[in-house]
Amino acid sequence: MSPRHKPLCIIQENPPDFEGDAATKQTRFDLGNGSEVIYMPRFLSSSKSWQLFNYLDTHIPWTRPNIRVFGRSCVQPRDTCYVASKGLPDLVYSGYQPHAYSWEEFPPLEELLELVHKALPGSRFNSLLLNRYKGGNDYVGWHSDDEKLYGSTPKIASVSFGCEREFFLKKKPSKKSQDRSGVEPASKRARKSSDPDLRSFVLKHGSMLVMRGYTQRDWVHSVPKRAKVDAVRINLTFRLVL
Ligand SMILES: O=C(O)CCC(=O)C(=O)O
Numbered sequence: 001m002s003p004r005h006k007p008l009c010i011i012q013e014n015p016p017d018f019e020g021d022a023a024t025k026q027t028r029f030d031l032g033n034g035s036e037v038i039y040m041p042r043f044l045s046s047s048k049s050w051q052l053f054n055y056l057d058t059h060i061p062w063t064r065p066n067i068r069v070f071g072r073s074c075v076q077p078r079d080t081c082y083v084a085s086k087g088l089p090d091l092v093y094s095g096y097q098p099h100a101y102s103w104e105e106f107p108p109l110e111e112l113l114e115l116v117h118k119a120l121p122g123s124r125f126n127s128l129l130l131n132r133y134k135g136g137n138d139y140v141g142w143h144s145d146d147e148k149l150y151g152s153t154p155k156i157a158s159v160s161f162g163c164e165r166e167f168f169l170k171k172k173p174s175k176k177s178q179d180r181s182g183v184e185p186a187s188k189r190a191r192k193s194s195d196p197d198l199r200s201f202v203l204k205h206g207s208m209l210v211m212r213g214y215t216q217r218d219w220v221h222s223v224p225k226r227a228k229v230d231a232v233r234i235n236l237t238f239r240l241v242l
């Protein structure tokens with residue numbers, strides 16, 4: 001296979017032996033008006049992350065449900081699963097109500113939840129949405145996780161495994177201005193310059209990204225298709241259902 005046609009997937013390994021400080025090293029991105037993102041590139045070591053990747057890839061009961069987007073029914077362009085504590089109200093998104101599996105069915109997820117809580121003192125999560133992107137055709141379109149059951153300022157912790165993919169955040173158009181920024185592809189805009197209303201992150205194997213404050217109210221996010229990618233990425237988003 002020529003280098004030009006080599007499947008593209010960058011997986012930058014975190015050093016196998018880091019601990020403590022490196023793991024919690026974080027960068028804060030102030031999005032303005034009370035919206036904020038924290039990124040921890042080395043939340044988990046490479047070996048721990050591969051262990052979890054393999055476990056999740058083989059043990060999670062992945063499904064690819066029909067969802068409704070702009071009134072049309074379509075197959076969700078990625079695999080999914082939902083885990084939640086008992087007694088919480090049901091999650092419904094895009095007209096789909098996932099079955100809530102319990103934490104006890106997946107002990108490695110209980111363990112990971114503990115690590116997430118430790119890395120984010122004062123936080124509490126009781127539900128988890130899992131996504132598996134089998135290759136570059138799998139994606140999540142622009143959306144915000146602003147379902148009522150998360151309250152007005154949800155904190156969402158997103159842990160990524162496997163193939164690196166780009167994660168975009170785009171400011172919602174303000175009601176006043178005639179915003180035409182949605183016309184140009186986000187990737188082009190992000191590359192062009194320092195558009196403060198568009199941010200991109202390459203979510204690394206073993207990384208954690210946290211969205212908090214008004215990020216769900218004022219911004220949308222997405223993981224777009226990437227034609228050349230043909231490796232699997234798994235993403236877990238921890239949330240608190242109020
Ligand atoms: O895969 C990701 O990084 C994002 C997933 C996401 O936005 C979601 O599950 O709501």
Ligand SMILES: [Fe+2]
Binds near residue numbers: 143144145
């Ligand atoms: Fe989301």
